Amino acid sequence: VMVWLRRxxxxxxxxxxxxxxxxxxxxxxxxxxxxxxxxxxxxxxxxSQTLMLIVGATYYLTFTGVPGTATYYAxxxxxxxWIAKGAWFSLGYPYDFIVTPVWLPSxxxxxxxxxxxxxxxxxxxxxxxxxxxxxxxxxxxxxLITVADPLETxxxxxxxxxxxxxxxxxxxxxxFYNSPVALRAGAGAVLACTFAALGCKLxxxxxxxxx
Numbered sequence: 001v002m003v004w005l006r007r008x009x010x011x012x013x014x015x016x017x018x019x020x021x022x023x024x025x026x027x028x029x030x031x032x033x034x035x036x037x038x039x040x041x042x043x044x045x046x047x048s049q050t051l052m053l054i055v056g057a058t059y060y061l062t063f064t065g066v067p068g069t070a071t072y073y074a075x076x077x078x079x080x081x082w083i084a085k086g087a088w089f090s091l092g093y094p095y096d097f098i099v100t101p102v103w104l105p106s107x108x109x110x111x112x113x114x115x116x117x118x119x120x121x122x123x124x125x126x127x128x129x130x131x132x133x134x135x136x137x138x139x140x141x142x143x144l145i146t147v148a149d150p151l152e153t154x155x156x157x158x159x160x161x162x163x164x165x166x167x168x169x170x171x172x173x174x175x176f177y178n179s180p181v182a183l184r185a186g187a188g189a190v191l192a193c194t195f196a197a198l199g200c201k202l203x204x205x206x207x208x209x210x211x
Contacts, residue, residue, distance in 0.1 A: 058199025074107035129193030
């Protein structure tokens, strides 16, 4: 009975984290609308993608103990996103925000670290966290470049008028030393390690709660 209870708890965790990852990631695609604040939004929003990917992937990876499950988790996120985006597309929402599977290569790096360090949890947190945190902004930039032109999209799908206190005073050109990817990679590398540790800890808590 305890084995099955533990398995059910595990599957519940995976579904909850994967669904929430997907929802957060879908909304993180909206930086294409903020033409004046695109790079600022890109930096902030893509951090949320990294953190949601690594906490779920690390949890899944350490729970099964099988290198490859992090990539599988990223695949779940990708497919969920495609389905949700497809539903939004049927309502007239643009589909080409997050259609490229940006999480898969980063998750592969996480799996590689776990395998290469012979399933060392601390190496996974440190090296895996740094690699995912630094790689995802690069893949996300590919995503940003391959989608439709931001201005064209913004005119085609107009947003409600912003209240005065939200209206940008001037276009944010040259923000973050012209390198939002570098800023995002630096912040991501630090934060992803923390969230990788949280993913491992979720595992411990699950077992402790079931014990």
